[in-house]
Amino acid sequence: SQQGEEDPQALSIQEGENATMNCSYKTSINNLQWYRQNSGRGLVHLILIRSNEREKHSGRLRVTLDTSKKSSSLLITASRAADTASYFCATDLTANNDMRFGAGTRLTVKP
Amino acid sequence: ETGVTQSPTHLIKTRGQQVTLRCSSQSGHNTVSWYQQALGQGPQFIFQYYREEENGRGNFPPRFSGLQFPNYSSELNVNALELDDSALYLCASSFIAGGNNEQFFGPGTRLTVL
Numbered sequence: 514s515q516q517g518e519e520d521p522q523a524l525s526i527q528e529g530e531n532a533t534m535n536c537s538y539k540t541s542i543n544n545l546q547w548y549r550q551n552s553g554r555g556l557v558h559l560i561l562i563r564s565n566e567r568e569k570h571s572g573r574l575r576v577t578l579d580t581s582k583k584s585s586s587l588l589i590t591a592s593r594a595a596d597t598a599s600y601f602c603a604t605d606l607t608a609n610n611d612m613r614f615g616a617g618t619r620l621t622v623k624p
Numbered sequence: 625e626t627g628v629t630q631s632p633t634h635l636i637k638t639r640g641q642q643v644t645l646r647c648s649s650q651s652g653h654n655t656v657s658w659y660q661q662a663l664g665q666g667p668q669f670i671f672q673y674y675r676e677e678e679n680g681r682g683n684f685p686p687r688f689s690g691l692q693f694p695n696y697s698s699e700l701n702v703n704a705l706e707l708d709d710s711a712l713y714l715c716a717s718s719f720i721a722g723g724n725n726e727q728f729f730g731p732g733t734r735l736t737v738l
Contacts, residue, residue: 555714612657612659617665
């Protein structure tokens with residue numbers, strides 16, 4: 514079963530705007546990761562945030578983690594048409610060291 | 625490019641047949657995980673191999689089995705194929721150390737079961 518749930522399921526914005534995607538999960542985690550996928554191809558790792566971290570940045574990406582609310586957010590600033598893709602959060606469960614993915618947010622950035 | 629390769633790219637099988645999918649891990653990685661991704665869904669964890677031993681399994685029946693070889697390449701075998709096995713199968717390699725489980729995914733094998 515999938516542990517994470519992304520919100521919204523789909524998001525459409527104009528180039529230059531910011532995009533925010535949220536992820537909620539159910540059990541305690543070791544870390545949470547965000548991935549990007551283009552058109553049913555392989556996933557590309559974006560950023561990993563450990564359970565004892567609250568915020569991480571990587572280029573135009575900002576990820577926050579609130580373990581008390583079991584939620585995370587991914588912010589993409591100054592979006593580009595090339596950011597159009599599906600974005601998934603994945604939780605690394607403490608016990609089994611396996612990754613559980615949500616159903617993803619489909620982001621469309623219009624030029 | 626992640627350095628993780630998978631073969632074949634596409635595969636068509638009929639119900640009841642068996643299939644073997646292959647994955648070559650990124651150099652230096654000791655762990656490989658396999659995922660099934662149905663259309664419009666997120667990947668679902670099948671199992672993980674660490675140093676040639678199964679190191680965790682998701683909610684998949686025993687007809688899904690795997691192997692990891694000394695060179696850290698891997699196979700996913702599925703017996704008695706069912707229509708619902710049609711999906712994109714992804715492998716991901718990583719180097720497990722201190723809880724940092726950043727994974728690098730291959731491009732996937734798209735399996736169609738008729």
